[in-house]
Amino acid sequence: MKNFRVEAIILSIGLLLLGVFIERGFSEFAGRDRSVNVKGLAEMEVPADKVTWPLVYKSLGNDLNALYEEIKRSNRTITEFLKEKGLTDKEISINAPVIVDMKAERYGNNQDSPYRYNVTTVITVTSNKVDLVRGLITEQGELLKRGIAITTGDYQYNIQYEYTGLNTIKPQMIEEATKNARQAAEKFAKDSESTLGKIRHANQGQFSISDRDPNTPHIKKVRVVTTIDYSLED
Structure with missing residues (x-):
């Protein structure tokens, strides 16, 4: 009988300690979570x-050879203008002209146009001289004095800043x-x-x-x- 009581007491203490440890373990686990x-x-x-500035101009005519020579002169004039203002050859690139034969346009209203060819030329400035280029953009009207009208408003040729x-x-x-x-x-x-x-x-x-x-x-x-x-x- 005495041994049974001792064992019961030991078992009770063990169960009590087990409960304490389990409760503490759950508390620590919950705390960690x-x-x-x-x-x-x-x-x-x-x-x-960095700035990318496309300068776009149009040329109209009926003689492709004459247009070609006109575009060469215009490109040279624009390039000279840009270099005079402080840009270098590495910052200036001349794209191939895009030629539209208006007489061959089936869905356009160009049949009455006095000119057959409409040529778009783009000269692109790519430079880290952002302030310089921004100043040139406001001065591009100076090219009118040299016989070149830069076109604006075409969403394909927007100025981009990066x-x-x-x-x-x-x-x-x-x-x-x-x-x-x-x-x-x-x-x-x-x-x-x-x-x-x-x-x-x-x-x-x-x-x-x-x-x-x-x-x-x-x-x-x-x-x-x-x-x-x-x-x-x-």
């Missing part, structure tokens, strides 16, 4: 460091986005009466580059959103 997911935003405005220095500012922006994400996580932890723990998982996110607004395409807005999981502790 507590986390907060936050996002951090970083934005920066930067000037474009920013190519993303790798230079990436570390700074990621640091700022991470800092902003941590501030949000700390606020959440404080409101939930918890302590912010270590980073469990982090996603840098995609960088995006867009125009600041439609009127200033030469100023770019760089944006990144990071997503971070922090553990929460009591």
Whole structure:
């Protein structure tokens, strides 16, 4: 009988300890599963460091040989204008002219046109001298004095501004986005009466580059959103 009582006491103590350990284990497991997911935003405005400027002009005529000579003179005049203003041969490229035979156009209203051929020529400037090129764009009317009318408004030949220095500012922006994400996580932890723990998982996110607004395409807005999981502790 005495041995039975001892065994019962030992068994009871064992079951009590087992319950304590199980409860503690569940608490620790639940604690490990507590986390907060936050996002951090970083934005920066930067000037474009590359510009592509297509200069487009039209030529009309009936004699292809005469048009060819006219286009050669016009290309030479435009190139000289650009080089006088500070651009180099490497920044100027002359595209092959596009010739439309208006008499052969079946679905156009060109049968009454006094000219048979409509030639489109494009000279493209690609340069890192963004400010210089922007100034030239405002001065292109000067070409009228030299007998060349640059056409505008064709969506195929829009001026394009780019920013190519993303790798230079990436570390700074990621640091700022991470800092902003941590501030949000700390606020959440404080409101939930918890302590912010270590980073469990982090996603840098995609960088995006867009125009600041439609009127200033030469100023770019760089944006990144990071997503971070922090553990929460009591």
